[in-house]
Structure formats: structure tokens, C-alpha cells
Amino acid sequence: MSWRLTAADLPDLARGATLLGTGGGGDPYIGEMLVERVLGGGSITILDPDELADDLFVIPTAQMGAPTVMVEKIPAGTEPTLSLRILEDHLGRRADATMPIECGGINSMIPLVVAAETGLPVVDADGMGRAFPELSMETFAVYGVHGSPLALAGERGERVIIDTGDDDRQMEWLARAITIRLGGVGHIAEYAMSGADVRRTAVPRTISMALALGRSIRLAREQHRSPFEAIAETLAPTLYSHVRELFVGKVTDVERRTTDGFAKGRAVISPLDPADGGTFEISFQNENLIARRDGEVVAIVPDLICVVDHESAEPITTEGLRYGQRVRVLGISTPEMMRTPAALAAFGPTAFGLSEPFVPVEHVPVERIPVEHVPVERSAEAARV
CATH class of the missing domain: 3.40.1610.10 (CV3147-like domain)
Structure with missing residues (x-):
């Protein structure tokens, strides 16, 4: 309605x-x-x-x-x-x-x-x-x-x-x-x-879903709950039901240039604890296109690769990436209508010149954001998206 x-x-x-x-x-x-x-x-x-x-x-x-x-x-x-x-x-x-x-x-x-x-x-x-x-x-x-x-x-x-x-x-x-x-x-x-x-x-219903997501993050902060659990809870009943935490770390390098009418570049994220080893790299063209952990693809277009503040879950745009930011990288699945062969031809990896094939983010072996302790009650906005 x-x-x-x-x-x-x-x-x-x-x-x-x-x-x-x-x-x-x-x-x-x-x-x-x-x-x-x-x-x-x-x-x-x-x-x-x-x-x-x-x-x-x-x-x-x-x-x-x-x-x-x-x-x-x-x-x-x-x-x-x-x-x-x-x-x-x-x-x-x-x-x-x-x-x-x-x-x-x-x-x-x-x-x-x-x-x-x-x-x-x-x-x-x-x-x-x-x-x-x-x-x-x-x-x-x-x-x-x-x-x-x-x-x-x-x-x-x-x-x-x-x-x-x-x-x-x-x-x-x-x-x-x-x-x-x-x-x-x-x-x-x-x-x-x-x-x-x-x-x-x-x-x-992407407007109502965006409103529900933004509200759930804010309310989780106000209620001293995990905003990351709130994101997973809000998306669970929608067409974007799979949410995974891909990496947690600090931005240690950003290469960004404006060319041909686009902002193109990459960001390197290193683990907060050097003992954890490994690095995480995101390539972008206005939007984040592909994420690799130690050279292995963990998320790729058209699935969503979202960089957020590692405590508040405030989203960070590609032009907002800065050295020293503590961030989490989330992978979110796209609706099935965006994963058909015709859709992948239009905006999948090959449309951006990437040689890697599309693999749904939920099939990549990384930890999913835990949701088993999320409160059962959902906001009205989340329930109807």
C-alpha cells in the first residue's frame, strides 16, 4: 500500500x-x-x-x-x-x-x-x-x-x-x-x-527497504545493540536475505582517480591485529566491484560490497574512504532477477572487464554475521519490505 x-x-x-x-x-x-x-x-x-x-x-x-x-x-x-x-x-x-x-x-x-x-x-x-x-x-x-x-x-x-x-x-x-x-x-x-x-x-520496494535499514541501524545504536545484527535482521525477510562479514580492518591505502566521468580506484584494508595476517583489497568504479582476501575473490558484482564504520555501521562511500579508517566490509546478496544470465551480461563481472566469474556471496566460505541472538520482534518497516 x-x-x-x-x-x-x-x-x-x-x-x-x-x-x-x-x-x-x-x-x-x-x-x-x-x-x-x-x-x-x-x-x-x-x-x-x-x-x-x-x-x-x-x-x-x-x-x-x-x-x-x-x-x-x-x-x-x-x-x-x-x-x-x-x-x-x-x-x-x-x-x-x-x-x-x-x-x-x-x-x-x-x-x-x-x-x-x-x-x-x-x-x-x-x-x-x-x-x-x-x-x-x-x-x-x-x-x-x-x-x-x-x-x-x-x-x-x-x-x-x-x-x-x-x-x-x-x-x-x-x-x-x-x-x-x-x-x-x-x-x-x-x-x-x-x-x-x-x-x-x-x-x-527499495525505498522502503532503505528506510528500514537506516532506521534499524540508528535504533540499534540508541538501544546499545549491534547495528550489524540489525542489518542482518532487517534484510532477512527481503530479496537481499544473505549478509556476510567479509573483513574487519584498517584502511591502509586508497588509490582513486577521476577519469572518463567515473571515480576509479582501489582500497587496501589491513587487519587490526597484525598477527591475523592477510590483506583485503576492493576495486571500484564509482561503486565497489570486487573484493579479494589474500588474492581470493570473496564478493563480486552484482552482489553488494559495503564498507561501513567498524563500530557504528555508518556506510562509507568510495569517495569517503580515507587512510586510517577502521571498517567492516559486508557482502550482501542481490535479488534473483539480478542474477539471471541476461542480468549478468548487463552488469556482472564481464561488463566491467573482470575475468573472475560470478559466485553468489552466500556460497563463498566466510563467516556470516551471527543472527541467532537477534531479538524476534522486527520493525514495521522491515516486516513489510
């Missing part, structure tokens, strides 16, 4: 969306402030995907670019709604709702900015179930909805329409080039679709 989201929900939503963003999806604080500025004391209607009318017209909205650029180049705030209006004018039809294309600190928030400004509802779903660096890496595209025409808006009112038919990779390539020329950040409206298409192609 539909529900209402208010400004009081934003910190928890940003936290949970950042965890699901697996290192990418933009800065959570910036995303939260953008929504808060336009929402004020109002609220936004969140629609359950199962209840959408078949002919409901949905236009997803998002921000694209390198997360490292977004930290310094703050959006004007007018671009997301402008991109929606550009695409509506091009198509000759007004949207009935908007929706995220991915989970992330900013990109779970951009549709909320549009909703707060326009009064549109937001569909509780997205096209990645996490964050990926390229616009073609969508469950929408995997299951038959194409991104073109795409509308792109810049902070100075620049307006661009890109139409590559059913070639979503070409759409990404052109949009990325324009985004680079705009200074590394652009705002987009794309993958216009019907309510029936949403139900068929989108990962369901």
Missing part, C-alpha cells in the same frame, strides 16, 4: 540508501539537504509497485557523474525537475509518477526532490537494486524497457535530448560525454515506462 514520507525520515533513508549503494550513488548528506530544502514540513506519497495501474506513466529521474566531482560541485537544485519537464515536453505527455534508477545517497533522493517540487508520487522501486556506474546497467534494460529518449539538464539551464533507440550503451556513452563537458555532473530523466513495465522490470 502507498505511504507518506516526511523530512523526519530523510536521515534514515539516506543512511540505508547509502548502504545499498555499495559505495556509490552520491553523497548522502547532499542528497538529504536537497530534499529537505524543498520538502519543508510537507510529505511525499510513495507508491507500492504492485498497486500501480497498468497505464500509469512513470519517468525515472537521477543524477549522473563521478561521485568525487559531486562533493565539490553542488547541484543548483533546479536540474532534476528541469530534466523531467524537458522529457515530458519531448514526449508530449506529463508523468504520473517518478522513480529512482538506483539506490544511493543522492540517487535515492533525486526523485524525492522532483516529487516535492511537482507534487508527483514516487514509486517504491528502482532499476538497479543497488548502484552501478553506467546508465545501461539497469534491470529496466535487461527486461525490455529502453532508456531513450533521455533528457539531460545542466546547472545553467542546458537542455539536451539523446535518442539512440534501443541502444542503451550508446545512450550512456553520449550522455557521459555531455556530462563531462558540463563539469562532471548532469541530471537526467530516462526509461519512461508504464506501470505494467515497472512491475515487470524494476527491483521492488
Whole structure:
């Protein structure tokens, strides 16, 4: 059923969306402030995907670019709604709702900015179930909805329409080039679709799941419980049911560069106790792609690789990684619709040039986060995700 989201929900939503963003999806604080500025004391209607009318017209909205650029180049705030209006004018039809294309600190928030400004509802779903660096890496595209025409808006009112038919990779390539020329950040409206298409192609209820995750982490801290057990408890009844602790240590090296419109690099994490031996390395392209322990793969896309503070479980983005941070690395399983052969071809290891095959994180022989002592009662948000 539909529900209402208010400004009081934003910190928890940003936290949970950042965890699901697996290192990418933009800065959570910036995303939260953008929504808060336009929402004020109002609220936004969140629609359950199962209840959408078949002919409901949905236009997803998002921000694209390198997360490292977004930290310094703050959006004007007018671009997301402008991109929606550009695409509506091009198509000759007004949207009935908007929706995220991915989970992330900013990109779970951009549709909320549009909703707060326009009064549109937001569909509780997205096209990645996490964050990926390229616009073609969508469950929408995997299951038959194409991104073109795409509308792109810049902070100075620049307006661009890109139409590559059913070639979503070409759409990404052109949009990325324009985004680079705009200074590394652009705002987009794309993958216009019907309510029936949403139900068929989108990962369901990721907004409510992100809210439940962020709230469970906060409440666990306030109640002096383990936030890591809270994460496992919250995800257990969802499509993301497997959670594993992959490593605990200190960040000892970060190599990061902004190139081709992406933040690319790696992070090395060493054990807190040198006697434990071994090292852990994560490679990323905006988002964390592959994690190796002593050279052996322990998690790989499309499964989630999440770096969090080793005590508070606060998620850490790839642009936020710093030398000396004490962290835990969590592996989280993705929904089955993201593990089909067609899905793996679009955003599995080979899509990033990785030679290692996809192995589900629950099949890798590492310790799972203990949940046997988690309290039985679940929050209302966790129960309905």
C-alpha cells in the first residue's frame, strides 16, 4: 500500500540508501539537504509497485557523474525537475509518477526532490537494486524497457535530448560525454515506462527497504545493540536475505582517480591485529566491484560490497574512504532477477572487464554475521519490505 514520507525520515533513508549503494550513488548528506530544502514540513506519497495501474506513466529521474566531482560541485537544485519537464515536453505527455534508477545517497533522493517540487508520487522501486556506474546497467534494460529518449539538464539551464533507440550503451556513452563537458555532473530523466513495465522490470520496494535499514541501524545504536545484527535482521525477510562479514580492518591505502566521468580506484584494508595476517583489497568504479582476501575473490558484482564504520555501521562511500579508517566490509546478496544470465551480461563481472566469474556471496566460505541472538520482534518497516 502507498505511504507518506516526511523530512523526519530523510536521515534514515539516506543512511540505508547509502548502504545499498555499495559505495556509490552520491553523497548522502547532499542528497538529504536537497530534499529537505524543498520538502519543508510537507510529505511525499510513495507508491507500492504492485498497486500501480497498468497505464500509469512513470519517468525515472537521477543524477549522473563521478561521485568525487559531486562533493565539490553542488547541484543548483533546479536540474532534476528541469530534466523531467524537458522529457515530458519531448514526449508530449506529463508523468504520473517518478522513480529512482538506483539506490544511493543522492540517487535515492533525486526523485524525492522532483516529487516535492511537482507534487508527483514516487514509486517504491528502482532499476538497479543497488548502484552501478553506467546508465545501461539497469534491470529496466535487461527486461525490455529502453532508456531513450533521455533528457539531460545542466546547472545553467542546458537542455539536451539523446535518442539512440534501443541502444542503451550508446545512450550512456553520449550522455557521459555531455556530462563531462558540463563539469562532471548532469541530471537526467530516462526509461519512461508504464506501470505494467515497472512491475515487470524494476527491483521492488527499495525505498522502503532503505528506510528500514537506516532506521534499524540508528535504533540499534540508541538501544546499545549491534547495528550489524540489525542489518542482518532487517534484510532477512527481503530479496537481499544473505549478509556476510567479509573483513574487519584498517584502511591502509586508497588509490582513486577521476577519469572518463567515473571515480576509479582501489582500497587496501589491513587487519587490526597484525598477527591475523592477510590483506583485503576492493576495486571500484564509482561503486565497489570486487573484493579479494589474500588474492581470493570473496564478493563480486552484482552482489553488494559495503564498507561501513567498524563500530557504528555508518556506510562509507568510495569517495569517503580515507587512510586510517577502521571498517567492516559486508557482502550482501542481490535479488534473483539480478542474477539471471541476461542480468549478468548487463552488469556482472564481464561488463566491467573482470575475468573472475560470478559466485553468489552466500556460497563463498566466510563467516556470516551471527543472527541467532537477534531479538524476534522486527520493525514495521522491515516486516513489510
